[in-house]
Amino acid sequence: MKATVIHGARDVRLEEVASPVLSTGGDAIVRVVAACVCGSDLSPYRGVTPVEEPTRIGHEFVGIVEEVGPDVARIKVGDFVIAPFYDCDMTCANCLNGVSASCLHGGWWGNGDRMGGFADGAQGEFVRVPHADGTLVATPEQPDAALVPSLLALSDVMGTGHHAAVSAGVGAESTVVVVGDGAVGLCAILAARRLGASRIVAMSRHADRQALAREFGATDVIEERGDEGVEQVKALFDGLGADCVLECVGTKESMDQAIRSARPGGMIGYVGVPNGGAELPIRRLFGTNVGVNGGVAPVRNYIEELLTEVLAGTLNPGPVFDLELPLSEVAEAYAAMDERRATKVLLRP
Amino acid sequence: MKATVIHGARDVRLEEVASPVLSTGGDAIVRVVAACVCGSDLSPYRGVTPVEEPTRIGHEFVGIVEEVGPDVARIKVGDFVIAPFYDCDMTCANCLNGVSASCLHGGWWGNGDRMGGFADGAQGEFVRVPHADGTLVATPEQPDAALVPSLLALSDVMGTGHHAAVSAGVGAESTVVVVGDGAVGLCAILAARRLGASRIVAMSRHADRQALAREFGATDVIEERGDEGVEQVKALFDGLGADCVLECVGTKESMDQAIRSARPGGMIGYVGVPNGGAELPIRRLFGTNVGVNGGVAPVRNYIEELLTEVLAGTLNPGPVFDLELPLSEVAEAYAAMDERRATKVLLRP
Numbered sequence: 110m111k112a113t114v115i116h117g118a119r120d121v122r123l124e125e126v127a128s129p130v131l132s133t134g135g136d137a138i139v140r141v142v143a144a145c146v147c148g149s150d151l152s153p154y155r156g157v158t159p160v161e162e163p164t165r166i167g168h169e170f171v172g173i174v175e176e177v178g179p180d181v182a183r184i185k186v187g188d189f190v191i192a193p194f195y196d197c198d199m200t201c202a203n204c205l206n207g208v209s210a211s212c213l214h215g216g217w218w219g220n221g222d223r224m225g226g227f228a229d230g231a232q233g234e235f236v237r238v239p240h241a242d243g244t245l246v247a248t249p250e251q252p253d254a255a256l257v258p259s260l261l262a263l264s265d266v267m268g269t270g271h272h273a274a275v276s277a278g279v280g281a282e283s284t285v286v287v288v289g290d291g292a293v294g295l296c297a298i299l300a301a302r303r304l305g306a307s308r309i310v311a312m313s314r315h316a317d318r319q320a321l322a323r324e325f326g327a328t329d330v331i332e333e334r335g336d337e338g339v340e341q342v343k344a345l346f347d348g349l350g351a352d353c354v355l356e357c358v359g360t361k362e363s364m365d366q367a368i369r370s371a372r373p374g375g376m377i378g379y380v381g382v383p384n385g386g387a388e389l390p391i392r393r394l395f396g397t398n399v400g401v402n403g404g405v406a407p408v409r410n411y412i413e414e415l416l417t418e419v420l421a422g423t424l425n426p427g428p429v430f431d432l433e434l435p436l437s438e439v440a441e442a443y444a445a446m447d448e449r450r451a452t453k454v455l456l457r458p
Numbered sequence: 459m460k461a462t463v464i465h466g467a468r469d470v471r472l473e474e475v476a477s478p479v480l481s482t483g484g485d486a487i488v489r490v491v492a493a494c495v496c497g498s499d500l501s502p503y504r505g506v507t508p509v510e511e512p513t514r515i516g517h518e519f520v521g522i523v524e525e526v527g528p529d530v531a532r533i534k535v536g537d538f539v540i541a542p543f544y545d546c547d548m549t550c551a552n553c554l555n556g557v558s559a560s561c562l563h564g565g566w567w568g569n570g571d572r573m574g575g576f577a578d579g580a581q582g583e584f585v586r587v588p589h590a591d592g593t594l595v596a597t598p599e600q601p602d603a604a605l606v607p608s609l610l611a612l613s614d615v616m617g618t619g620h621h622a623a624v625s626a627g628v629g630a631e632s633t634v635v636v637v638g639d640g641a642v643g644l645c646a647i648l649a650a651r652r653l654g655a656s657r658i659v660a661m662s663r664h665a666d667r668q669a670l671a672r673e674f675g676a677t678d679v680i681e682e683r684g685d686e687g688v689e690q691v692k693a694l695f696d697g698l699g700a701d702c703v704l705e706c707v708g709t710k711e712s713m714d715q716a717i718r719s720a721r722p723g724g725m726i727g728y729v730g731v732p733n734g735g736a737e738l739p740i741r742r743l744f745g746t747n748v749g750v751n752g753g754v755a756p757v758r759n760y761i762e763e764l765l766t767e768v769l770a771g772t773l774n775p776g777p778v779f780d781l782e783l784p785l786s787e788v789a790e791a792y793a794a795m796d797e798r799r800a801t802k803v804l805l806r807p
Contacts, residue, residue, distance in 0.1 A: 202696050202698055202721075203698065203721075203722050203723070206721065206722070206723050207723055208722045208723035208746075208747050210747070211722035211723070211746060211747065276749065347551050349551055349552070364740075372551075372552075372555065373552050373555070373557045373560035374552070374555050374556055374557035374560070374756075376751070379744070382744070383740045383741050383744050387740070388737030388738055388739055388740055389737055389738035389740050389743075389750070390737055391713075391732045391736070391737055391738050392732050394738075394750070394753065395728070395731070395732050395752070395753040395754065396753065396754060397557075397560060397753065398557050398559070398560065398752065398753035398754060398756070399753070400625065400749060400750060400751030400752070401738070401743070401749060401750050401751070402725065402749030402750070402751065403744070403747065403749070404743065404744040404745060404746060404747035404748070405744065405745060405747065407723075407747070
């Protein structure tokens with residue numbers, strides 16, 4: 110089969126690789142219908158994290174189940190399934206506690222040291238899925254082709270934006286600031302609206318993203334960053350800041366912006382993978398009773414709830430994909446995201 | 459009147475000072491019935507924070523209202539009142555948001571630069587209370603003398619322990635670890651039990667405090683700290699850690715203990731004033747979805763709720779006071795706490 114392999118900085122190739130085989134009894138082979146490129150994939154692509162050997166890549170996909178092992182009971186051949194950006198059993202204590210990204214038996218796509226051997230990266234034609242009954246969520250019937258982008262968003266960005274909102278305690282009438290206007294930040298806006306926020310401020314400098322932010326539920330847009338951005342946020346909220354701030358970037362600057370945008374007693378929900386050495390400033394947090402909650406989003410725990418609304422047409426994160434390419438053009442997909450010509454690229458094998 | 463003045467490290471004196479006078483229209487004069495020494499008072503006493511000039515000290519008291527200004531409507535002369543460890547108006551946005559320790563017009567006892575001039579420290583015979591209607595909570599009738607210690611605990615330690623528990627989201631069936639066996643830690647145990655925790659682990663090395671911890675609701679006691687303490691906590695909870703960890707110390711070591719004692723997806727509620735330069739390790743928190751929430755406890759927001767139970771006899775934090783002295787022996791009160799001969803000393807003018 111064909112799958113994407115990253116060889117080094119700015120060197121992504123679609124190559125012929127061995128087709129996956131069932132090995133554990135509880136696994137499944139899924140034919141990928143749609144995958145995508147994640148902001149975190151740009152880290153090795155840009156050379157920020159070194160690529161030590163050719164590595165399979167991609168962790169977001171939806172597809173059709175081709176084969177299942179003899180111990181798979183819930184997932185059937187022919188099901189249309191959504192996979193989270195990791196695999197998990199949904200039976201261990203962490204999964205049952207709602208933190209399936211910390212599954213005691215789970216792991217990451219594209220990793221050779223996984224239950225039963227290799228679990229493929231998602232930017233390819235097929236993926237072997239460990240503990241398929243836990244990892245995969247099947248739609249009740251074959252979905253409309255038009256729904257595929259929104260279903261694919263449940264693999265990562267929609268669930269991750271939702272996790273930011275849940276972690277910050279967004280509820281009815283909450284005031285919310287979203288730091289970051291990438292796909293996750295945009296989905297966080299959708300999530301905040303869905304949870305009943307009364308006012309949602311998008312921090313965004315890009316006209317196209319501002320437009321989508323407003324479509325997703327942003328009531329206000331602030332282009333400034335740093336001191337001026339904080340000042341503008343505070344001016345909207347009695348000079349104090351917002352109840353909830355959703356940090357969807359992961360830099361020292363974005364976290365600083367988030368903390369300073371929260372009112373005393375407010376809460377940061379953060380899902381941006383922390384970059385750089387900056388730690389959280391405990392004295393500032395202590396003095397203002399601003400809490401910090403979040404982490405690697407347990408999107409698997411959210412899929413059923415969000416899926417119902419996607420299928421009903423009431424939740425539509427699909428527009429975060431602003432470019433669609435065949436898998437054969439995966440190198441261009443990375444380049445487009447690297448050069449900010451696209452927010453998020455959907456790939457079709 | 460007589461009041462306590464700190465002159466320098468280990469130099470605390472009861473001195474004759476000017477009696478307070480009403481000045482703002484909204485203030486009150488309270489005759490102190492009972493006050494106490496706080497762990498944080500030991501910071502200047504031990505020379506950890508320098509004492510630059512003779513300074514009035516103390517911030518926890520209950521008493522009888524002697525005089526009120528013409529604008530005071532709710533509080534009456536003769537009321538028995540509880541004061542939080544700060545003053546606040548309970549009408550500003552922060553107070554209404556539940557964070558009265560960040561009151562926009564509030565401040566700290568013993569401070570010369572307060573609304574209407576000087577607000578006395580609490581370790582004296584009288585205190586001028588700015589915006590008395592916001593700051594003070596009156597009991598419905600004169601309380602039994604036996605209740606005074608528990609009522610005094612509402613000034614700070616009981617509300618602070620409660621804040622740790624609330625910040626960590628303790629609820630029915632939560633598993634809880636309490637780091638710190640001082641008066642606040644012990645009150646945090648009481649608070650966790652009151653909120654329905656199913657299991658409460660006290661980290662304590664002192665036999666007398668262990669006994670009180672068990673009386674307050676601890677189901678388990680762990681004496682070890684560091685790696686071994688963490689290992690013992692995890693062993694109690696499926697190898698994973700507790701749902702909620704209440705950090706009631708404020709050192710780098712205690713926060714590290716707290717973070718490592720929480721299960722993936724767990725929450726730290728912290729109320730220990732952060733000492734030293736340590737910041738929060740964001741990557742570790744991110745990787746395990748452990749949240750950190752808390753800060754300066756808004757005890758004023760909690761007094762009414764907790765007071766009802768103290769008056770009913772169902773909440774009894776009074777035993778945290780294990781030594782009672784006349785105010786004239788305030789120097790001995792500090793020495794007893796400094797030398798760990800007492801957990802918390804109650805002072806009677």
